Amino acid sequence: DVRLEIAFDITERKRAEEALWNSERKLRSIFEAMTDIIMILDAQGRYREIAPTNTALMYRPPEELLGKTVKEVFSPDMADLFLGAIGSALAQRRPVSLQYGLMIGERRVWFETAVSPLTSELVICVARDISERKRAEEEHEKLQDQLLQSQKLEAVGILAGGVAHDFNNMLGAIIGYAELTMIAM
DSSP, X not given: XXXXXXXXXXXXXXXXXXXXXXXXXXXXXXXXXXXXXXXXXXTTOBEEEEOSSOGGGSSSXXXXXXXXXXXXXXXXXXXXXXXXXXXXXXXXXXXXXXXXXXXXXXXXXXXXXXXXXSSSSEEEEEEEEOHHHHHHHHHHHHHHHHHHHHHHHXXXXXXXXXXXXXXXXXXXXXXXXXXXXXXXX
16 A cells, blocks of 8 residues: 655745735735825826725715726816826826815815826825815915004004104194284284
């Protein structure tokens, strides 16, 4: 009775599988912790992939975007803005940054997006919610305008006070001469 036994050492394969699993788990944790929106689009603005990050901030749910182009999703002006950024990033082979606002639900959300070439036909877009920063900038601008207005009013007040003082001096002289004239009569 002849028995043939074959054994393979799969230690390296098991280590590689475990390393891959740990790497995937780490990457998934990173994506879950991110608040930015990460998408991959092609040169025509077609959504190819959407990372499982902050999808609550997306204009539409990821499943409604995948396979569609920005022209099918956004207004012509917004689609042109996005396609221009994609075209520039691919042509220049460097990141392009843009800011824009979108109505998401009942509120306006401001984004700053970096569009970076991934391949000769694909870009990766990382969109960050900058609504709080934008509101703070608008509030700062409003306060600057109020300060400028109060400075203008202060300048007018100082000018009016100076004119009134000069007028009072002239009026004093006129009244003095009038009194002298009345005494002389």
